[in-house]
Amino acid sequence: MLRLLSFALFLATWWTAALFVGGAKLPSPPAVLQVMIAEASSGALFLHLGATLARVTLAFVLAMSLGSAIGYLMGRVRLADRLGDPWLILLLNLPALVVIVLAYIWAGLTEAAAIAAIAINKLPTAIVTLREGARALDRSLDEMASVFAMPRWRAFRHVVLPQLAPYIAASARSGLSLVWKIVLVAELLGRPNGVGFEIGVAFQLFDTPRLLAYSLTFAAVVLVIETLLVQPFEARANRWRPRAA
Amino acid sequence: MRLEVEITGKSFRSAAGETHEVLAPVQFALQSGEVGVLIGPSGCGKSTMLRIILGLDHDFAGRVARPPEARIGMVFQEPRLLPWRSVEQNVRLAAPEVSDAKLSELFRILELEAHRGHFPGELSLGLARRVALARAFAVEPDLLVLDEPLASLDDALAGRLRDEIATLVASRPVMTLLVTHSLDDAIRLGDRLFFLSPRPARIMREVPIAIPRAARSEAEIAAIRSELARRIQAEQGDVDAGRDVS
Numbered sequence: 001m002l003r004l005l006s007f008a009l010f011l012a013t014w015w016t017a018a019l020f021v022g023g024a025k026l027p028s029p030p031a032v033l034q035v036m037i038a039e040a041s042s043g044a045l046f047l048h049l050g051a052t053l054a055r056v057t058l059a060f061v062l063a064m065s066l067g068s069a070i071g072y073l074m075g076r077v078r079l080a081d082r083l084g085d086p087w088l089i090l091l092l093n094l095p096a097l098v099v100i101v102l103a104y105i106w107a108g109l110t111e112a113a114a115i116a117a118i119a120i121n122k123l124p125t126a127i128v129t130l131r132e133g134a135r136a137l138d139r140s141l142d143e144m145a146s147v148f149a150m151p152r153w154r155a156f157r158h159v160v161l162p163q164l165a166p167y168i169a170a171s172a173r174s175g176l177s178l179v180w181k182i183v184l185v186a187e188l189l190g191r192p193n194g195v196g197f198e199i200g201v202a203f204q205l206f207d208t209p210r211l212l213a214y215s216l217t218f219a220a221v222v223l224v225i226e227t228l229l230v231q232p233f234e235a236r237a238n239r240w241r242p243r244a245a
Numbered sequence: 246m247r248l249e250v251e252i253t254g255k256s257f258r259s260a261a262g263e264t265h266e267v268l269a270p271v272q273f274a275l276q277s278g279e280v281g282v283l284i285g286p287s288g289c290g291k292s293t294m295l296r297i298i299l300g301l302d303h304d305f306a307g308r309v310a311r312p313p314e315a316r317i318g319m320v321f322q323e324p325r326l327l328p329w330r331s332v333e334q335n336v337r338l339a340a341p342e343v344s345d346a347k348l349s350e351l352f353r354i355l356e357l358e359a360h361r362g363h364f365p366g367e368l369s370l371g372l373a374r375r376v377a378l379a380r381a382f383a384v385e386p387d388l389l390v391l392d393e394p395l396a397s398l399d400d401a402l403a404g405r406l407r408d409e410i411a412t413l414v415a416s417r418p419v420m421t422l423l424v425t426h427s428l429d430d431a432i433r434l435g436d437r438l439f440f441l442s443p444r445p446a447r448i449m450r451e452v453p454i455a456i457p458r459a460a461r462s463e464a465e466i467a468a469i470r471s472e473l474a475r476r477i478q479a480e481q482g483d484v485d486a487g488r489d490v491s
Contacts, residue, residue, distance in 0.1 A: 144325045147299050147317050148339040148384065158338050162329040240329040240364045 027209040035213040044198075045217060052183055052194040053221070055111075059118035060179050064172060066119070067126025072164070074127065075134020084127075091124035100186050109190040121182045126171045133167030165237035173230055180222055246315060246387055248275040248420050250298060252307040255290070255445075267293050268305070269447035273439060277387070277418035280458070282431040284424075285441025291424050292322070294446065295392055298422065311388060315420075318386030320394040324373040326365040332376050333361045340383035351379045354409055371398050378406065382413055389414070389421045395430060407433060411458055432469050433461065440477075450476075 011029055018028040039045035074081040074088075100117040107113035137160060145155040187196025195218045202211035255268035267290045275281045283291050296302040298309055299319065326335050336351075337343065352358045355375040365373055378394060391410070395403040411434060414421050425431055431438050438452040452473065456465055 140321070140323070140325055141327065143299075143301050144319070144321065144339075146301065147319045148380075149317065150338065154338065158327060158330060158334075162327070240366065 025208060027212065031209050032212045032216065035209045036217060039210075039213060045214075048193055048195050048198050048214070049217060049221065051191070052187065052196065052218070055115055055118065055187070055191075055194065056176075056179050056183050059115045059122065059183065060176060062115070063119040063122035063179070064126055064168075064175060067123045067171070067175075068130045068164075068168060070123075071127040071130025072134045075131040075137075081131070088124055088127055091120065092128070096121045096182050096185060100182070100189055104190045111191075114186045114191055118179055118182050118186055122175045122179050125178065126175055129167050129171035129174075130164065133164045136167075137163050162237070162240075166234075169230070169234045169237055172233070173226075176222075176225070176230065180218075184218075246277045246312050246418070246420060247310075248298070248315075248388060248422075249308075249310040250274065250294075252294070252297060252305055252309070254307065255293060255297065255302075255305040257304075266445035268297075269442075269445040270307075271446065271448055273437075273448065273451070275420045275422065277420055278414070279436045280414055280421040280423060280434050282423045282425060282435035282438045283441060284426070284428070284431055284438060285446060286443050287426075289441050289444050290446035291441065292392065295390060295422070295424065299390060315387040316384055318381035318384040318389045320374075320377045320381045320391045322392045322396070324365070324370070324377040326373055326376055326380075328365050331362050331364055332357060332368070335365070335376060336380045336383050339380045340385070343383040343385075348383060351382055355379050355406070371402065374398060375406070378409075385417065386419055389419050391421070391423045391425075393424055393426065395425070395427070403430075410434060415459065428470060428473065429466075432466050432473070434458070438473075 014026075015029055018026045023031060036045065070080075070084065074084050099120050100114075103113040103117035103120075107116070141159050141163075142155075145159045150159070183194070184196035184199060187194035188200040191197055195214050198214045199211055202208070202214065250271065250273050252268055252271045254266070254270060256264050256266045258264050271294065273281065283294070285291055293302065297305050298311075299317065300309075326332075327338070330338065333348070336348065349358075352361060355378060357372070357375055357379060360368060360372060360376075365376070368376065374394065374397070381389060381391070394410070395406055398406065407430060410421075413419070414434075421434075423430070423434060432454065436454055436458070438454070439448045440450045440452070441447070442449045454461075454469060
């Protein structure tokens, strides 16, 4: 209910602002909705949205799985931490734009280059978060598992993984928002489709309604994924915690 | 089965670079069906000794021989349950082979039936300790290690759990190592009592109790107790070990 109210407030603010600024700079909600409907009925909206979502999914899964594995290793094995740390610092501070441009130069304007570039941008933050998680693992529970001779996999699944779950969730959430932002840049620079490409076109034509139509649809999709996927996962991972008052 | 402990020394180097002796030479053995009790002042190195025996600490001089196939049931000082798994899952994860009947029996004895589905965070410390006991028993261990399992439980429950431990020990050929501060628990459960010195720990005195556990009457327990208290008193000037066993 509160969420709806807050959404209504957003619409009202937008509408009022549009009346003051004028339709060229900030089109009113109905104008944008009209473009959305037109794009949706032609199928272009879904095509671009689908292309972007596919890139996000691939890059996200790639970065999360690789980043989690490396982060876990670095948190548990001292040597891995020492070897990986300089690379990690380099990756963390490398601007997204540099990675994307270099990827396109070296691998051509290909799908693989785009996805790799997005994944590389997300990778270091996943590593850092999971490394913290692995460092915070409870030694006394490890000892318990070892005394009771739990097989490796069972110990990992029931002793280690639940302790990492909050870190994985945090990394997924921040990672998803990072990937959303970067994917559009990668598309703008070197893909012939996707929301980022459309926004690039709209920018060249100064077509604000089109720009807003695409970005808002995109934002709506993000919101839906957050509520339907990320939040339930977090709730499930934390269900054993006594609820905060 | 037989557990042989022959530790010739254990020391560790502190951050300041000094070497601290934790254990002096310690030697003892336990047979199946026997309950050995370690009694000693706080901080004397009992926990270190347990960690070595359990194979959690390999950095020591000497050797510990236990059959490699020996199943270990352990009750740590703090319950060490998995907070994200229910009571029943906690037990089953440590003891996957436990039968439903056996599990129900254990939960009934330890009065945990109502808490099967609860998470450890929802339990009192007393209840959590009972879950830890259930977990150690469910394994059907060959070596049972109990690190102050009855601390912080009320007398009635501690008494009942002590009887349950005695029943379990009698029902199977299990080597049991109990660490306790309570002379009473030691006399009621133990076959051999090892009195440890302050750090670095060594065995000052080994006291066997000849009367079988089940046959010990209250009068006999009281007699052993006062005899031990007398001997400890007599040596008080010698070593200050009476503090924690009084």
